[in-house]
Amino acid sequence: MLKMDDFDIFSDETNFTRPLYKDVLNKYVKEIPVTPSGPNYQSGNKLMAEEYLMQNDNARCAFHLSEAVSASLRILALYRDEQLKGCENKQHKITSFIKPIKDIMESGPISKEDEKIFDLLSVDTEEVTKALSVFEIEEPEPFHRKYLKFSAENNVDNFQKILKELPKEWTVIQLTAPYNPNENLKPFDEYKTEIDSLYLSMFTNDYTEQCEFGPVTVNIPANVPGEGVKPLFTELYALLDENYKTIDNARLLNNKRLVQNYWSRREDIDLRMKSVLYVMDREWLGGWGCLLTGKLVDSELRHKIIKLVDDTIDDWGFIRLTLKQRVLLYNLIDSSPCLSSQQIKPCIRRILTEHGNPEDIRQHLPGDCQTCSKDFKITSELCLKCLMKCFEGVHKFALVDGIRAFSQAVTKVKDGEEWAALKKAKRHPVILIVDEMLDTFPWESLPILSQHPVSRIENIHFLYSLYKLHQDKIVDGYYAAKSDIGRYVINPENNLERMEKRMSSFIQYWCRSWSGHVSQPPPPDQFINHLTTSDVFLYCGHGDGCQFGNGGAGCGVEGATGTRCAALLSGCGSVRLQHGAGRGPPMAAHHHLRVAGSPMVVGMLWEVTDLEVDKMVSTLVSLYVPSDAPVPWPSVGKTNWSKGELDTNVEQKLPFTPEPDLLRAVSRARGSSNFVMIASSMVARGLPIRIL
Known part of the structure; x- marks a missing residue:
């Protein structure tokens, strides 16, 4: 050469x-x-x-x-x-x-x-x-x-061009932790809890596009815990550590008392996760959760919301309301049926006071306050008393009247019969770009998002790259998938006997045409072949299973070019970010699959137990993958499922509705687990995907 x-x-x-x-x-x-x-x-x-x-x-x-x-x-x-x-x-x-x-x-x-x-x-x-x-x-x-x-x-400029080029159905939201200088000084385990706020950025949104207003960013302070209560981040990581220890020690249980203690700890962990979600929803995000919701499929509802807010602005004479404030109010009214008044009113106050024109605020800022100065950097630095005076100086009426004006609009939406359709309105997909420092939180399990089709992606660069890579298969904002070819790897390490019997019996019943490996690891080339030739790939075992592709074509799953499958990885922490030593960047299985061009990976954020995960994964596959099985999966008798036995001599309990939208299927599948801790661990990463 x-x-x-x-x-x-x-x-x-x-x-x-x-x-x-x-x-x-x-x-x-x-x-x-x-x-x-x-x-x-x-x-x-x-x-x-x-x-x-x-x-x-x-x-x-x-x-x-x-x-x-x-x-x-x-x-x-x-x-x-x-x-x-x-x-x-x-x-x-x-x-x-x-x-x-x-x-x-x-x-x-x-x-x-x-x-x-x-x-x-x-x-x-x-x-x-x-x-x-x-x-x-x-x-x-x-x-x-x-x-x-x-x-x-x-x-x-290119960033804004990319946002306009993405499918109009997508709502793209980024959650970012602020800069922390201790990242240069402390180990990750120490500084990972030092987050006092987050930046929520709407890259694309129903109302930013209607107003032709660029991306919008708001800073949301972290909640202030009461005396004796752990800060949210400290509690989450302590909870995950306790969850890991409890599951890891389960294999050592050898008497009735220890088993009872195990289930008591599991229930305690579940209650603590419910508390984490409550604090995230009510005390941290509050009304700002409205910025996470997807675009309404019914455009008439969107126009009604815009008209309601605009009429309120005109009727009350908000003479200097900025375009950013309008966009935030549209979103708040849009999601108000899912929010409480305790979440809505503080959010209205912050929108009216902290997101106005900074120059207007400086002009009307009183000079007699000892804590506030016209040299402020951001308006949230100012005290409430000064913000109230500035609002009154700009709009010529009191802040309390301004809050009342939009509270009345909220009441119309929450109580009016003509707005009933909004409460159950169908929405387009939400794509969350989540900072590595915030990725551990179960954002999809928040009440305001729990029924939405939600996917995570690593950054706008990979979202755009995946979109362009698969552009010819994107229809109405969804990757147009198939489910004709299915491959699986079940219990490759041969040490999860009951899980193997459950999932093998499910596959044989619901997905008879699928092929794969049970009780043994596939050769690397076959593992890569499963990823590149299947429409749906299912892995049931410890972790993410991607190690079985090492040594294959392209030296690992990153070389699995032409990947088109939806990869379902059901092991503990299968899509969890693992932080390296020092300031080493976090890595995860879905990163390697993303480099290979995989459009979708579904997995677990932390340690899970096999029975509950088997319930969720089998429910997910049965919803998403069409089958000619005689009895719908929810109606099949599962008394002896752990022995690999299914009872199909039963009556259908409830009407069975398939779900070709994988993100909605994930949302529904979470409901099949009895534990919030297990259900909230399942997340989807990649492009919205749907079987046409």
């Missing part, structure tokens, strides 16, 4: 442009992929976002927040892409450098003053030109691949 050192990379002197070394350096800095430290890159962008939020520049704030999540996964994707290209094409490394140099040569004549420089660098240009001509130059990279890189393409 030719090496770059074997020849000078120049052609005929008449085609030269400016000094070559300058152009190559410029190309290197701007276009050759760089791999910054992921955590440092994220920290820097969080600081930039905060600066732009202080300047009331919502678009640039949202852009930098979008750059501040899962940067290390982008690095992994770029690295694996280069590796795979190198495996497929031995000349890739050379041609990747020749292409930009050829572009320089062909761009125009060289100036006379720089000719001497090229004389020093090139002797026999004709021979070099001949040597270069044998290489076939690769086609330019598509934009969605370039945007994964850390380059000039990553800018606010």
Whole structure:
């Protein structure tokens, strides 16, 4: 193979442009992929976002927040892409450098003053030109691949173009933890609980698009716990640790007293998880949970909400209400049937006072307050008394009257018969981009989201990349999937006997045409083949099972190119982020599957017990995958299911309604577990997917 050192990379002197070394350096800095430290890159962008939020520049704030999540996964994707290209094409490394140099040569004549420089660098240009001509130059990279890189393409204009290009049905929301300098000083286990707020950014939303208003970001302070009560983050991690120990010790139970103690601890853990969800919903997000909901399928309802809010604004004379405030109020009224008055009124107050025009607030800020200054950075720094005076100065009536005005609008929606359809209105998918620091929380189990089709994705870069990769299969905002081919791996380590009998009997009953491996691990190539050839892949065992693909094509699941399956991974923590030592970036199975282009991965956030998970997974598959089984799965007798026996000589208990929308099927499947701790662990990661 030719090496770059074997020849000078120049052609005929008449085609030269400016000094070559300058152009190559410029190309290197701007276009050759760089791999910054992921955590440092994220920290820097969080600081930039905060600066732009202080300047009331919502678009640039949202852009930098979008750059501040899962940067290390982008690095992994770029690295694996280069590796795979190198495996497929031995000349890739050379041609990747020749292409930009050829572009320089062909761009125009060289100036006379720089000719001497090229004389020093090139002797026999004709021979070099001949040597270069044998290489076939690769086609330019598509934009969605370039945007994964850390380059000039990553800018606010392209970010906004991407948001407009995504399917109109999607609501894309990002949840971001603020910058914490202790990330540079402390181990992860210490600083992971030090989160005092979050940034909630609506990238695409029903009302931002109606108003042609860019991304909107709000800062939501963490709840303040009462005396003797653990802070929310501390309680969550303590709860997960207790859950792990309880499940891990279950195998050692050998008498009735220990078994009773185990179930008592399980019930206590379940109650604590219910408490975590309550605090998340009522005391942390409060009314801001309205910003998480999906777009209404019925556009008439959306227009009614806009008219109600606009009429309220006109009737009461809110003369200086900003467009951002309008968008926030639209969303609040939209979701008000799912919220309590204790959540709604504080949110109205904050919208009216903290999200107005900063210059209007400065102009009316009283000068006699000892704690507030006109040099404030963000309006939430100001005391309530000053905010009330500023509101009155801007709008010419009291804040309490402003709150009353929109509270009356909320009452119309919550109590009026003409709004009954809103309470049960169907919504389009919600895609959550969740900061690695917030990923452990069960956002999908919040009351306001529990009935929604919700999926998580690592960042806007992978959302856009997956969308472009599968664009020809996206119909009405959903990946148009099939369920013709199913593959499975059940109990590959051969140490979960009852789970094996349950899931094997279910597969044999509901999915007879599927094939796979039971009680033994598949060879790596077959594991990769399962991922690339199936429409649905089911893994039932410990963890995520992706280790069984190591050594296969492409050296692991990242090499499973052409992946189209919905991967259901039912093991403990199968889609949990595992943080490395120091500031090492977190990694998870779905990261590797995402690099392989997998459109959807469903799995567990933490440790789970096999019987409850078997209930959820079998329910999920039975809802999503069509079957010719004689009796619907919910009606099948399961008294001896753990022995692999099913009773089909039963009457159908309730009407069975299949669910071709996988995200809605996940939501329904959570209800099949008796434990909130188990149900809330199941999450979907990827594109909305539906069987047409």
